[in-house]
Amino acid sequence: LTALGSLVVCIQFWNHWPTSFSITYCLCQVFTCVLYGGQDDESIRRAIWEKNMLFIEAHNREYELGIHTYNLGMNHFGDMTLEEVAEKVMGLQMPMYRDLTNTYVPDDTVEKLPKSIDYRKLGYVTSVKNQGSCGSCWAFSSVGALEGQLKKTKGQLVDLSPQNLVDCVTDNDGCGGGYMTNAFRYVRDNQGIDSEESYPYAGMDQQCAYNRSARAASCKGYKEIPQGNERALTTAVAKVGPVSVGIDAMQSTFLYYKSGVYYDPNCNKDDVNHAVLAVGYGVTPKGKKYWIVKNSWGEDWGKKGYVLMARNHNNACGIASLASFPVM
Template sequence: MLSCVCVLLLAATALGHLDEAALDTQWEVWKMTHRREYNGLDEEGIRKAIWEKNMRMIEAHNQEAALGIHSYELGMNHLGDMTSEEVVEKMTGLQTPLNPDRNFNMALDDKVSKLPKSVDYRKKGMVTPVKDQGSCGSCWAFSSVGALEGQLAKTTGQLMNLSPQNLVDCVKENDGCGGGYMTNAFRYVQENGGIDSEESYPYVGEDQPCRYNSTGMAAQCKGYQEIPQGDEHALAVALFKVGPVSVGIDATQSTFQFYQRGVYYDANCNKDDINHAVLAVGYGVNTKGKKYWIVKNSWSERWGNKGYILMARNRGNLCGIANLASYPIM
C-alpha cells in the first residue's frame, strides 16, 4: 500500500514540473521544430490543448517507467498535436478482407529444431531505410513493399527501394490511400508480372491513375504464404527461415503513438482490432530477459526509435501481431 502511495506522489510531483510557462516555451519550440502553422488562434488553441494533454501523458508514463512499472518509454514527436483517433484515421489503413482466402504454410515449422536467440535482417542488408506514408492510409503498401524488398535482397543480393505508390495506384482489390491488405498486393505483383522501383515510380502519398511501366520493373513475385493466425512461434520460424514478414497490429493506443524506446507492452492493445500494417524484421531478447519483435513502421524516422519499435513477444499475441502475418515468395 505504501509503495502505491509513493508512486502516486512521485507521479503527481512530476506532473507539477510541467508548469504553464514551461509548456508555452516547449510548445513554441515544438511548432518550430515540426514547422506547424495553424489557421488562426482558435485552431492553434485546439491543437495546443491536444499537445499539452499528450505531453502530460508522456511525462506521467515515463515517471512510472523510471519506477519499473513499464518496460518502455515515451517521447514527444511530430504527431504531438494529434489525437490517437486522428492518427488512426489518417495514418493507418489496414483493411482485412471479409472472407480472406487463408494460404497457410505449415511446413516451415517441421524444418526448425531450434530457433536462434535473435534475428535482425537490418544487419543482413535486407531492410531499406524507414519511409513516411504521410496522411495516406497506405501502410499496407509499405508493409508489402518491405517484405518484397527483403526477398529481393535475399534472392539477388541487391537491396533496392520498391514502389509503394505503384501498389497504391494499381492494386484494384485495395482502396489506395483508403486502405488495403498485404496479400492483395502480393497477388497483384504476381499477376502483373512485377513491381516498379521507387526511383521509376516515386511516392506522392495520394491516389493517382495506375502508371506501372515494365521498363521500371525491379522485382517479381511467384505468390505468397500466410502464417497460421495467432501463432507467434510460427511467426518467429518464418522470420528465421524466410526473412522480413508483413504483419498487422492495433495502433490505436496513445502509447504506440509516442513510443520511443524499450520493449513495448500495453495491455489495452486489442489483438482483435487490427488496423495498421507494419513489417517484422526480426526478433530478440534484451538484457532483462524480455523477448521482443523488431518492427519497422512507416511514420518516418521521427517516430519511435528511428522509425522502429520493439514489441513484446510471446505475451498473448500483443496487438494481434501474429494474426495477419504473410510473406511473398520469389
C-alpha cells in the first residue's frame, strides 16, 4: 500500500475499531480540554491509534517479505501508548533473592523428551482469561500452573481464583504487581486456594475473603527453574506440566502479536516484566522451535489468547529467567 492508501485504510478501520472493542470516549468539555491541552479524548486516542496502526502495517509488509516470522494485528491496546499498557497490565516484579533449596534439578538421563507437547489438548488448561486494568498477571500465571497440577494429580480441571491471590498474598502488591513463588508459598501456608466460582475475579484490590470451605486446591511448595536454562524449562514442561514464566513484554511487537513464532531481538531477557504460562512446546514444519504460551489479555489478543514464542533462542525475552511451578 502507498502511504496515502494506508492512511485511507486507517481512517476506515478507525471508524469501526472503538465499537469492535466496546470503547467509548469523552467529548471535549472544560475539564477534559484542560487535562488534554485543548483536545478531546477521542482525538488524542485516535492519534495514538493511527501511529500504532501504521506500525502494524509496516511490520506486516516486512513479514510478507520474509523478514519476520510473525505478524501483527490491531487489538484493544490500539489507542494506548506502550507505557500506558505496561502500567495497566504488566505487574511482574523480580524477587530480591531466590531460595536455592527450591531449585528444580531435571533428570535428563531417564528418558528422551517428546518433540512436542500441548497441555491444552491433554485437558490441563482452562479458558483464556482477561486480567483487565490490573497488574495481576502474576496471579493468573500462578493459578494456571496450579490448575495444571490439580488436573495431573487429582484428575480435575477447575478454574481457580486469581482474585484470591490478588487480595490475600500479602508479600505481593495485588494489582500493583508481584511474582509467582510468593503466590505458591501463600497457597502452601494457607493450605488452599478458592475456586473462581466461589471467589470471582474483580480486577481490583479488595479485602481478603478466602473461604476455607470453598477450597479447590492446595500445594506442598514450589520449584524454580535454574535461571536462563531453557533445557531445564523444556524438561519441566514435558515432565511436570504447565509452568509459570516471566517474559519481557515491553515491546510494541508483543502488544500487537497476532500469529507466527514471536522473536524480537529487542526483547531484554534480563528485564522480565510480565507473567504468563508455558503450556507446551513444539516445532514448525520449517524447523523453528517454539513455546506455547498462554496470556491473560483475553481471547481477542494474539492467537485466541496465546502466543508462540521462540524456543532455544538464547532465552529470548527471558522466558526461562523467572520460571517456577507448584508441587502438589
